[in-house]
Amino acid sequence: MIRPKSPFRRIAAIAAGAVIGIGTMTMFAAPASAHHPEPSGTYCLASDGQATVTWKVGNSENIDATITAVSSTITSAFTGGDLKVGATLKAKGGELLTATQTHTFSDSKKKPKIKLTVEARWERPDRIVTEHRTVAATKSGMCAAQPTPSPSSPTPTPTTTASPTPTPTTVSPSPSQTPTESPTPTPTATTPPAEPVGTVESTCDKLTFTIENPADGKTVVMTLTPNKGEAKTLTVEPGKTGSVSFDAVEGLTVTPAAEGLDDNEPIAWEKPAECNPGQGGGKDEPALPLTGAATGGIIAGAVVLLAAGAGLFVMARRRRVRFTA
Template sequence: MIRPKSPFRRIAAVAAGAVIGIGTMATFAAPASAHHPEPSGTYCLASDGQLTVTWKVGNSENIFAKITAVSSTLSSPLSGDLKVGATLEAKGGKRLSATQTHTLSDPKQKPKIELTVEARWERPDRIVTEHRTVAATKSGKCAAQPTPSPSSPTPTPTTTASPTPTPTPSTVSPSPSTPATETPTPTPTATTPPAEPVGTVESTCDELTFTIENPADGKTVVMTLTPNKGEAKTLTVEPGKTGSVSFDAVDGLTVTPAAEGLDDTEPIAWEQPAECDKGEGGGLPLTGTNTTLIAGGAVVLLAAGAGLFLVARRRRLRFTA
């Protein structure tokens, strides 16, 4: 008696081959995640006007990073292991920390307490540099430093009170008039400044890319990027949007950014990632993922799935007594 195979097995075989092939392509062609440091901060304010701020910085990625820049809106120095050149452990590892102590001239007016941290990640196919800015949140009221008491108190001299003469009617002063009530000056309403955009610089084997993420409560950013080789480009990013500009990677390429309110206008150089190999003739490095190899592997896997399908269609002979 001849028993054909169940049609459901044929469908399962074809589906398995397709899933394997597509899954392999997705694994190799998936885009990289957004690299960024993860800073946070808390502060407390003592009654004597002393402000104490604690900063901590984590990592968004599963590889370590190097701290390339640290700046605070407070003038006091940072103390701790959070500094330029420090190694930021991979995601979930120990966070870098720092402390700031600042004395306010007027405890009623809190200054702007923000920290900006820039970090750099080096992967085989790309080098990413990105910064993040964070504002410290209030954690409570610090205890004021105790004032030392004197070792030996100075006795207070006793003054003999003189008798007060009784005024005669001619010397009695008239009652002072009640002063007019002053109108309090209205307190000006503080205006919240717009949120700052986030900039990313990424060097790949074939491009130097500048990306700006503008928050929804920010303002329009207009940045001019001038390379030392080639023409300048303008990047305009409206609030709530993200934009990027890329330059072809060549040896010695530097790009200078310029925008309103941008303090750092130093040229930024393209850096060649580790796995970029020079092609014959000293041209541009081979870039990106080998799509031909990926496509060939996917075809082989899909062919294997088709083979499973053909095997499933074969009929088997069974002899019964």
């Protein structure tokens, strides 16, 4: 007998094709992970106020990066390691960059503020990312004290015979005469606001500035002035993230300015290695837009999915003949 075709088979085939297509598109257009160096530090403090700090820096990404800036809140030189500008930061899981600093603080009882800021740069085929991180060193304990040299031959102490001294009469003061000491108020420590994190990313068509402001930070207002075009203002409140983009053109530089920003040098757009013709680098015209992942891969995937969907549709329309006794 000849069985009529089922409408559910056609619906199932179309639904399967749609699910496969959406999954493939999502895979190709997935956003990039956040690039950042991963610094950490510990220090020990001796009784004379000398601190010895050990820094370590790792990588959040699966490709190598280059250290572009290193600074510390203490002025002593970095020694005993390879943490410096121009050093290669190995991919995630690789060898860490290390360095040591020593500094003597005038007040050994006060907790010192020791911070390290590291900036790194990643070069991928479709984008170039520069980002920095700041970390405070944590105290690991007291440094071993240096031994005090003892004299070679001790000097004998002469013995003096004391004459008997009359015992004085002790008079106990009355309760009204007992001095009363007022308690000294304890100063309240003020925690400084957390520092925001800035990222600069050069893609084939954009130069993007991003600021991540921690929840315990303060509002950041940054003015970004390009050498071509109008200036833009980026305002980011605590606990939020904001970004501003400029169209990529050849020779584009943008100068950032904000309260507390130490580095006000212009930042140039850098063209990634793999850009389609017409993307970025135009003399005076904005680059052609590029959204998501590489469009060539998406088009090829779409053609394959269309062919697969057509095949499933034809199979769903065929009538199957089955013979029964």
